[in-house]
Structures are given as C-alpha cells and as structure tokens.
Amino acid sequence: MIDNLPPCPKCSCEYTYEMNALVVCPACGHEWVPAEGAADSGAPAERVVRDAVGNVLHDGDSVVVVKALKVKGSPSGIKAGTKVRNIRLVDGVDGHDIDCKVDGFGAMQLKSSVVKKG
Secondary structure, three states, X not given: OOOOOOOOOOOOOXXXXXXXXXXXXXXXXXXXXXXXXXXXXXXXXXXXXXXXOOOEXXXXXXXXXXXXXXOOOOOOOEOOOOEEOOOEEOOOOOOOOEEEEEOOOEEEEEOHHHEEEO
C-alpha cells in the first residue's frame, strides 16, 4: 500500500485510498486520477477544443455546421451541412473559438458547439 497519496483536492482529507487507477476520498466521495494533480502544478495545460459530438479539433481541420445559424446583416444565414475548411482555433469572445472563412459569408468566428469534425 502506498502511504504518500495526495490529499483530496476538494475537501483536503488526508485519508485517501487507491481504487484501480483512481484515488478516492472517503470523506466526500471525490474520485480523480493522481497524474492530474501533478500536471496542474507545472507548465500550463494545452487547451482542448471539442466539437458538438466530442471529437477533438485541431488547426487545419475541416468541419460541418450542424445547425442553421443566423448571420447579422445577411438575409439568409449559414445552413446546416455547410462545410468549412482549414479552421484555426483561437481564444475568441463569448465562446467563439473557431476562426474560419465560410464560402459566401467571408471570415467569421464560430462556436465549437455548432460544428462537427468532417
């Protein structure tokens, strides 16, 4: 048995125990992977952007819009099924984390929750 298990990150209880690959707190029931705590203390973690179905997105991917979107200043919006190529992931405003060019509309930012990898 390992005696140097980390304390619980939620309630700071020191009586944690291992259960398979997880560390469990008996006081509050919180479960976590012990490697997560080590990653938080060092270098900044890389931001992971996921699409509407949970696929991880990367710069240069192609995505498909999954629902119709209204575009300010345009009589018609972006239709569901519109393919967008060569996306770029950015830290946008209000959750708009994809920078791209949509055919017929030009450069704009989209939310990752309205696209799927394709």
